[in-house]
Amino acid sequence: MSYVLTELLGDQKNIFQITLNRPAMRNSFNTEMAEQLLTIFQNITNDKQIQVVILNSSDPKSFCSGADLKERQGMSDEKWGNQHYLFERMVYALEDLPQATIALVNGFALAGGFELALNCDLIIASENAKFGLPEVTRGIMPGCGGARLLPQRVASHIAKEWLFTGRIVDAQEAYQSGLLNKLVKDDELQSVGLDLAIKIASNASLGIMGAKQVVNKSISMKTDEARQFEIETYKKVVHSEDRLEGVIAFNEKRKPVFKGR
Known part of the structure; x- marks a missing residue:
């Protein structure tokens, strides 16, 4: 059942x-x-x-x-x-x-x-x-x-x-x-x-998932560890097609089309 x-x-x-x-x-x-x-x-x-x-x-x-x-x-x-x-x-x-x-x-x-x-x-x-x-x-x-x-x-x-x-x-x-x-x-x-x-x-899935990871994991980390983890995760997200699409869409004054990559 x-x-x-x-x-x-x-x-x-x-x-x-x-x-x-x-x-x-x-x-x-x-x-x-x-x-x-x-x-x-x-x-x-x-x-x-x-x-x-x-x-x-x-x-x-x-x-x-x-x-x-x-x-x-x-x-x-x-x-x-x-x-x-x-x-x-x-x-x-x-x-x-x-x-x-x-x-x-x-x-x-x-x-x-x-x-x-x-x-x-x-x-x-x-x-x-x-x-x-x-x-x-x-x-x-x-x-x-x-x-x-x-x-x-x-x-x-x-x-x-x-x-x-x-x-x-x-x-x-x-x-x-x-x-x-x-x-x-x-x-x-x-x-x-x-x-x-x-x-x-409607937002970039990679950005949301990255932010969630940082919030959840940094709670139990020391400050230096949390900062390092945040930056490492940020770099993974920022080197994505979605980041490029976000910038282009902003400048073209349109809604971005994120693809999760």
Whole structure:
């Protein structure tokens, strides 16, 4: 059974939309759904046609409520560990996508569901969105990026409060804390997300991918290392046909036609 829907969007079909589709379980991911997501992420990694990836939900009440705890009921430590390794590979494959990624969050984004959003580059949420990492209330802690990525989006003392209490945060508080790129009305989520994706996809893919690499990798580097990596990546991008096209198009006062090379 397929728990994930996909489609290409935009006039150039360069926006790949992934829709979580397990509404009966609030889009919680079981082993099968995680395997499907991992396969999709792996398949699009080297697809040069795709410039932006959108991750959203078919359920207006829930983006994703995390791992399916009903499936985990009675699991042995070995089975739990094997399943979590699958979950790790899934979210790391999402985080490592070279394309720009946007999470469109409506309803609940809890535990692993919140972590799915955190592993995307940008987060847009509707007014009914709710976020939380309640793992500590269940005897564990976030294990798919929550504790590592949340402090990169909100102040560390705010991240610690959310992590330590496991409380659910509404969309307004999430926006005011800096978690979100945009907060929109419920019925505008898809259109605003697609508009942003189209705007990103109209730019040079090599430039976007290079900038993403530098932002992600330089976080953990020393200043000198980060500067060197930034310049090395810049040189790869600047010696491209797209750079020449950008300059020519500017001088000819027209929209550039980027080809990703």
